[in-house]
Each structure stands twice: as structure tokens, then as C-alpha cells.
Amino acid sequence: MGLTGYLVVSALLFGIGAFGFMARRNAILMLISIELMFNAVNLSLVAFNAFLPSDTNTGAVFALMIMAVAAAEVTVGLALVIAIIRTRQTPEVDQYSDLKE
Amino acid sequence: MVRHSVGGAPSEPAAYLTGWPLADATACARYARIGAGPRRRGAVERSTLSNGATTLDISSVLFFLLAIGVVGAGLAVVTVRNIIHSAVAMMVCFGSLAGMYALLGAPIVAAAQVLIYLGAISVLILFAIMLTQAGDANLPAPFHRQGPIAVVIALVIFGLVTWAVVQTDWGVAAQAVTANVEAIANSVFTTFALPFEIISFLLLAAIIGAIYLARRPEDDERAG
Numbered sequence: 001m002g003l004t005g006y007l008v009v010s011a012l013l014f015g016i017g018a019f020g021f022m023a024r025r026n027a028i029l030m031l032i033s034i035e036l037m038f039n040a041v042n043l044s045l046v047a048f049n050a051f052l053p054s055d056t057n058t059g060a061v062f063a064l065m066i067m068a069v070a071a072a073e074v075t076v077g078l079a080l081v082i083a084i085i086r087t088r089q090t091p092e093v094d095q096y097s098d099l100k101e
Numbered sequence: 102m103v104r105h106s107v108g109g110a111p112s113e114p115a116a117y118l119t120g121w122p123l124a125d126a127t128a129c130a131r132y133a134r135i136g137a138g139p140r141r142r143g144a145v146e147r148s149t150l151s152n153g154a155t156t157l158d159i160s161s162v163l164f165f166l167l168a169i170g171v172v173g174a175g176l177a178v179v180t181v182r183n184i185i186h187s188a189v190a191m192m193v194c195f196g197s198l199a200g201m202y203a204l205l206g207a208p209i210v211a212a213a214q215v216l217i218y219l220g221a222i223s224v225l226i227l228f229a230i231m232l233t234q235a236g237d238a239n240l241p242a243p244f245h246r247q248g249p250i251a252v253v254i255a256l257v258i259f260g261l262v263t264w265a266v267v268q269t270d271w272g273v274a275a276q277a278v279t280a281n282v283e284a285i286a287n288s289v290f291t292t293f294a295l296p297f298e299i300i301s302f303l304l305l306a307a308i309i310g311a312i313y314l315a316r317r318p319e320d321d322e323r324a325g
Contacts, residue, residue, distance in 0.1 A: 003273050006205070007266040009168045013175050013194075015259030020179030022251035023244045028229055029184055032191050035222065036175055039198055042210075050205040050277035056288040060280050063202075063210050064289070067217045068300045072307035074222050078229045079314035085233045086317075094245065 006047035014040035025092045027081045031074060038070045163204055170197030182243050184230055192223045206279035 013036055020033030042063045049059025085091050174194035178187045195218040202211035245251070289297055 003271055004266060005164060005168070006201070008263055009171060009201075011259050011262035011266065012172050014262065015255040016172070016175040016179055018258055019251050019255035022254060023248040024179060025243060025245055026184055028226065028233065029179075029187055029243075032178060032187060032226060035191070035218075035226075036178065036194065039195065039218070042214075043198060043201060046202050046205050046207050046210055047277075049280060050207060051273040052271070053278045053280075055284075056292045057280050057285045058288075060207050060210050060285050061289055061293050063207075064213055064285075065293075065296055065300055067213055068304060071217055071222060072303050074225060075307045075311045076314065078225060079311040082229060082232060083314050091233055 003047055003051040007044055010040045010044040010047065013037075013043065025094055027084065027091050027093050028078070030093065031077050031081065034077075035070060035074065038066060038073075042066055160204060164201070167197045167201045167204065170194070171201065180243075184234075185227075188223065188227050188230055191226070192219060195219050195223065204277070206277045209280070209282050209285055 017033045017036030017040060020036065021030050024030060024033065045059040045063045045066070047059075049057060049063075052059075081091070084096065088096060171194055174190045174197060177190035178194060181187050181190060195214065199211045199214040199219070202208075202214055
């Protein structure tokens with residue numbers, strides 16, 4: 001299977017993640033959707049690295065670095081979400097409207 | 102594309118897979134949909150001639166199985182009502198992606214995917230869900246009012262990226278090239294040494310920030 005197939009799967013996964021981030025009401029599920037988008041980008045990087053090889057393997061190295069950044073992001077994000085849920089008693093993001101009122 | 106009959110090939114699993122009709126049908130449907138039929142089919146035939154039919158077709162079948170796993174599990178993540186089921190579908194999606202990395206000839210990235218995503222991030226998210234789950238049977242509506250607009254925006258993103266991908270002539274090899282683990286290790290610690298160090302600092306900052314955020318205010322009073 002060529003590069004195009006992998007890139008189309010990557011675009012599809014990114015679209016799914018973007019939809020989940022915009023449409024779901026649960027804060028934790030918004031974080032999961034961000035993880036889906038990270039993974040879509042990782043898939044395209046690894047596919048580029050496999051089909052357009054370079055001496056330094058830039059695509060694979062940056063996929064590994066994006067994984068580390070995603071781990072840091074999900075750690076802080078989940079800590080924030082748990083702190084908010086503890087004070088607001090709900091995971092629904094449309095209930096977080098204190099600054100609007 | 103070479104077709105073998107299913108009946109005559111019980112002793113050869115490769116030939117049996119080649120004759121599997123669903124993969125060919127899915128391939129044709131996908132090529133027809135993204136409008137890249139003639140060029141892509143030509144590439145497949147070229148590599149079939151140079152590399153032999155069986156290896157290419159096994160990797161195609163594996164690719165379509167893994168793609169169905171990734172996309173189907175991804176759709177399940179964002180549409181399922183119960184968030185625990187979403188997290189389990191997310192783990193299926195990450196596992197299929199690890200298989201896809203292995204298929205792309207990047208075993209070190211596949212191993213990191215299993216370790217970090219399946220091992221660490223999934224468990225972290227499951228813990229967060231169990232800490233915050235209200236536990237009542239009547240689940241709230243999963244989508245915002247702007248759900249239809251979100252569908253349109255996501256489809257526009259997907260369409261634009263796919264259009265760009267199909268329009269571009271990448272000029273690439275027809276087969277994935279396996280990434281050498283030693284070469285990756287060398288470039289991580291030489292060419293990309295500075296990003297590597299920055300990431301170690303970022304992880305330290307993330308640990309400290311998570312501890313600070315997750316601490317209750319009354320812990321401070323008790324401590325002093």
C-alpha cells in the first residue's frame with residue numbers, strides 16, 4: 001500500500017478527532033479527541049519517513065518526540081480536568097460558564 | 102492484480118490471502134472515491150512486477166484491516182454514549198495504529214506506541230474516568246448543540262487534506278523502507294540532541310505541574 005493510503009487514513013483520523021473535540025460535551029472525551037489528532041499526525045510522519053527516507057530518520061524521531069509531548073499534555077490536561085470537576089461537580093463543559101455570567 | 106483461486110491454495114496462506122475478495126473490493130471503492138484510480142493502480146502493478154505478488158498483497162490486506170480498525174474505533178470513540186466504552190475503543194484505535202507503524206517498517210515507533218499510548222496514557226485516562234464518573238444510570242446527551250456544524254467542519258478538514266494528498270505528486274518509492282533502529286538512535290542523540298533535552302525538561306515541568314494541580318487546597322493547610 002502506497003503513501004496515499006496512509007495519508008488518507010491519517011486525514012480521516014484527524015477529522016474524527018476534530019469532530020470529537022468540537023461536538024462532545026465531556027471534558028475527558030475532548031482530551032481523548034486531542035489524542036486522536038496527535039496520533040493522526042504521528043501516522044502521517046511515520047508514513048512520510050517510510051516512503052521518503054532520509055539519512056536522519058526525521059519522521060520517526062519526531063513521531064517519538066510528539067509521543068513525549070502528548071504524554072506531558074495529557075498529564076497536565078487530566079490534572080486540570082480533575083481539578084475542575086472536583087470544584088464544579090460535573091464533567092460537562094457547557095456547565096463551566098462562570099466567566100460568562 | 103493477480104488473482105488466485107481460493108480452492109486451490111490451502112497449502113499456501115499467501116496465495117489464499119491474495120484471492121480474498123473483500124480487500125480488492127475495498128481497495129477499488131477507496132481508489133474510486135478519492136479519484137486516484139489510474140495512477141495508483143499503475144504503481145501497484147509496477148511493484149507487483151518487481152517484487153512479486155504475494156508480499157505486496159499481504160501487506161495490502163493487513164493495511165486495510167488495520168485501517169478499518171483505526172477508523173472504526175476512532176468513530177466509536179467520538180460517537181459512543183458511555184465514556185468507558187469510548188476509552189476502550191481508544192485503546193483499540195491505538196493498538197491498530199501500532200500495527201500500522203510496524204507495517205510501515207518502524208518497529209521502534211510501534212514499540213513506543215504500545216508502551217506510551219496503550220500502557221501509560223490509556224491507563225491514565227481510565228483512572229481519570231473512574232475518579233470522575235458520577236455513577237448514575239441516566240447518561241447525559243453526549244453532543245453539544247453545535248454538533249452538525251462540527252460534522253461539517255470535520256468533513257471540510259478531511260476533504261481538504263485528502264484533496265491535497267491526492268493532488269500532490271510525491272514521487273516516492275512504492276514500498277515502505279524499514280527504518281534502521283541504530284540510525285534512529287544515532288540521530289536522536291546527535292542531530293536532534295537539543296529537542297531531546299528540551300523534551301526531558303518539558304516532562305519534568307509536566308510532572309511538577311500535575312502534582313501542583315491535583316493537590317487539594319486543604320493539604321496545604323495541614324502541611325503548615
